[in-house]
Amino acid sequence: MKHIFVFDQDKCSACSACMMGCMDQNDIDLAAGDQCYRQTFDNEIPLADGSTYCAYISAACMHCTDAPCITACPVGCLSKDPETGFTVYDNTNCIGCKSCAMACPFGAPRYRASDGKMVKCDGCNERVKHGLQPACVCACSFGALTCVTEDEYKASGSSKGCNFLLEQLALKKK
Amino acid sequence: MKKIAIIGFGGAGYQAAKEARRVDPTATIDVYSDTNIGPYNPMLTTYYVKGAIPYEAMFPFGSLEQIVRDLNLNFFANKPVTGLDPAAKLLKFGDGTTAQYDKILISTGACAVMPPLKGIDLPGVFKMRTAQDAVALKDALDKGEIKSALVIGASWVGIKVVEDMVAYGVPCTLVDGAKWMFYVAAFEETAKRAQKDLERKGVTVACEQMLDHIEQEDNGQLTAVMQNGRRFTADSIAVCIGVRMNVGFLKDSGLEINRGILVDETMRTNYDGIYAAGDCCEAMDTQCKIHRNIGVWLNANKQGKVAGANMAGEHMEFDANVLVNLAHYLDYDFISIGDISTCGPDDDVYEYEDETYYIRAVRSANGIKCINVIGSADSNGLIKNAFVKAVENADADLDIQTRCFLQKKGFPDGFIDFLGGKSVD
Numbered sequence: 114m115k116h117i118f119v120f121d122q123d124k125c126s127a128c129s130a131c132m133m134g135c136m137d138q139n140d141i142d143l144a145a146g147d148q149c150y151r152q153t154f155d156n157e158i159p160l161a162d163g164s165t166y167c168a169y170i171s172a173a174c175m176h177c178t179d180a181p182c183i184t185a186c187p188v189g190c191l192s193k194d195p196e197t198g199f200t201v202y203d204n205t206n207c208i209g210c211k212s213c214a215m216a217c218p219f220g221a222p223r224y225r226a227s228d229g230k231m232v233k234c235d236g237c238n239e240r241v242k243h244g245l246q247p248a249c250v251c252a253c254s255f256g257a258l259t260c261v262t263e264d265e266y267k268a269s270g271s272s273k274g275c276n277f278l279l280e281q282l283a284l285k286k287k
Numbered sequence: 288m289k290k291i292a293i294i295g296f297g298g299a300g301y302q303a304a305k306e307a308r309r310v311d312p313t314a315t316i317d318v319y320s321d322t323n324i325g326p327y328n329p330m331l332t333t334y335y336v337k338g339a340i341p342y343e344a345m346f347p348f349g350s351l352e353q354i355v356r357d358l359n360l361n362f363f364a365n366k367p368v369t370g371l372d373p374a375a376k377l378l379k380f381g382d383g384t385t386a387q388y389d390k391i392l393i394s395t396g397a398c399a400v401m402p403p404l405k406g407i408d409l410p411g412v413f414k415m416r417t418a419q420d421a422v423a424l425k426d427a428l429d430k431g432e433i434k435s436a437l438v439i440g441a442s443w444v445g446i447k448v449v450e451d452m453v454a455y456g457v458p459c460t461l462v463d464g465a466k467w468m469f470y471v472a473a474f475e476e477t478a479k480r481a482q483k484d485l486e487r488k489g490v491t492v493a494c495e496q497m498l499d500h501i502e503q504e505d506n507g508q509l510t511a512v513m514q515n516g517r518r519f520t521a522d523s524i525a526v527c528i529g530v531r532m533n534v535g536f537l538k539d540s541g542l543e544i545n546r547g548i549l550v551d552e553t554m555r556t557n558y559d560g561i562y563a564a565g566d567c568c569e570a571m572d573t574q575c576k577i578h579r580n581i582g583v584w585l586n587a588n589k590q591g592k593v594a595g596a597n598m599a600g601e602h603m604e605f606d607a608n609v610l611v612n613l614a615h616y617l618d619y620d621f622i623s624i625g626d627i628s629t630c631g632p633d634d635d636v637y638e639y640e641d642e643t644y645y646i647r648a649v650r651s652a653n654g655i656k657c658i659n660v661i662g663s664a665d666s667n668g669l670i671k672n673a674f675v676k677a678v679e680n681a682d683a684d685l686d687i688q689t690r691c692f693l694q695k696k697g698f699p700d701g702f703i704d705f706l707g708g709k710s711v712d
Contacts, residue, residue, distance in 0.1 A: 152692075152695065154688070154691035154692070154695060156687075156690070156691045156694065158687065158690070166687075168687050168691055170687070170688055170691055172688055172692070181585070184302075184585055184588045184589060184592075185584065185585040185588075186347075187328045187330050187331055187347065187584050188328070188331065188340065188344055188347050189347035189348065206340050206341075206344040208331070208334045208339050208340060209615075210330075210334075210613075210615050211613070211615055211620065211664040211665070211667065212584065212585065212613070214664055214665055214666070214667055214668050215585075215611065215613055215622070215664075215667040215668050215671060216585055216668055217668040217669075218668050218669060218671075218672040218689075219668070219669070219688070219692075220665065220666055220668060220669050220692050220696075222665075223665075224664075224665065
């Protein structure tokens with residue numbers, strides 16, 4: 114069953130607990146120069162009417178339905194897991210060319226400091242396959258970040274599924 | 288049962304076959320190739336040479352046998368198509384035979400240009416495009432036959448051959464006929480920085496050097512003699528001056544051709560049922576509204592997929608086709624987005640430099656034109672998509688996440704403003 118990350122910005126306080134969960138799960142070594150797959154943003158954006166918009170965002174791979182990184186990878190490292198729908202990877206042949214980064218409109222791919230190979234959020238694919246929630250979802254205390262099945266998502270009537278953001282951002286014409 | 292022919296089996300041909308098979312499980316799909324090997328990625332040749340990947344990894348879709356089996360294709364190896372009657376949808380072959388189809392895709396790709404100059408066929412002069420080219424160069428390097436190298440053409444291929452030479456510890460000189468490196472994509476200010484970095488890494492760079500001919504010295508070395516009389520001598524010479532689209536067999540066929548075959552957003556040519564995709568075609572450039580080949584792997588694959596869907600009966604369109612050049616070599620990266628040739632002296636220029644980035648970007652009152660950035664590889668997707676949005680709608684603002692991301696990555700507010708966003712604290 115395909116899974117979908119749902120992010121409710123109204124419930125996010127950019128506390129970064131999701132990042133902590135991600136770093137712990139994926140053994141991300143910040144001291145070695147690695148970057149967390151998930152990022153949080155806490156920005157104040159001045160609006161035209163003089164007010165300020167406080168943007169609290171948690172973002173990682175959107176697991177796009179038609180993921181451009183998969184098509185862009187010259188060595189075929191990226192693919193869709195047919196069971197979960199997550200965009201997963203095998204970086205054995207990764208050449209660190211960063212074509213995936215150029216294709217990704219969300220800046221999701223990371224490059225491991227030790228060998229330059231691409232790494233990214235895989236939705237905690239193995240956890241989800243075994244009935245667990247992704248680490249970032251577990252760490253979120255406010256219910257801002259959830260991961261549901263496609264059926265659950267459709268039944269909820271939500272429009273906050275991360276992999277539907279491509280269309281919301283008008284990056285595709287059709 | 289629908290009969291589909293695919294001429295040429297690289298990335299575009301493969302994706303077309305895959306998509307056509309998805310849409311129409313019963314269609315007959317015949318693939319004609321002038322080789323007996325499966326689809327490979329020309330971009331990977333230099334990575335194979337330097338040992339970053341094994342030979343098999345140049346074939347990202349797996350073995351030919353597996354592909355043919357999985358997609359239920361009829362693969363005709365070493366059977367080039369020599370002519371086409373597009374109105375009759377008829378393929379012609381060298382032995383005088385013909386074959387008729389309902390839909391035909393031309394995905395014959397491109398080949399490296401070797402100018403007809405004296406000495407161009409001397410042993411030790413090579414090009415870099417095919418898997419065979421890569422095997423030959425790697426073999427020569429592994430045997431220690433190349434102790435010095437000259438690379439002609441500061442192109443996206445040329446710079447990767449330079450990287451191979453550096454990886455093997457081979458002293459290397461890079462020459463180009465243009466005024467500066469990456470001339471068709473880089474502003475002079477960008478190119479000077481790239482050249483300085485290359486020279487710091489031990490590569491000699493000489494621009495405004497137009498090749499006249501190549502001579503063999505008594506000791507077996509090769510000398511490239513330039514039109515200005517300057518001579519560059521090395522054990523081996525790589526000629527990386529560009530590619531030519533493989534469309535010669537379509538001459539006088541009636542298909543509309545500039546350098547490549549002209550196609551619409553569905554990858555259809557000027558004939559019903561005849562499609563083209565990949566490096567042999569020219570699709571509509573979103574920015575300049577002209578037909579242009581933007582020969583990158585992503586485009587070839589997307590175009591093949593679009594053509595395959597349409598041939599099999601499902602409507603699909605190719606879009607967001609803007610000029611993009613990414614050079615990533617020797618721990619250095621440079622991206623150019625947009626058509627640099629549209630920039631003029633009256634345009635507004637944004638320039639910024641710090642220890643991480645060099646940015647030079649140009650826009651006029653009518654909108655964004657071209658962006659050069661050095662050091663932004665991790666963020667190139669966001670920048671490119673911001674560019675596409677700005678081209679498609681000059682009043683488009685950046686989405687909040689893009690703004691936040693770019694700021695976190697250390698891009699200056701001025702650049703974020705330039706891309707269409709507002710300054711953030």
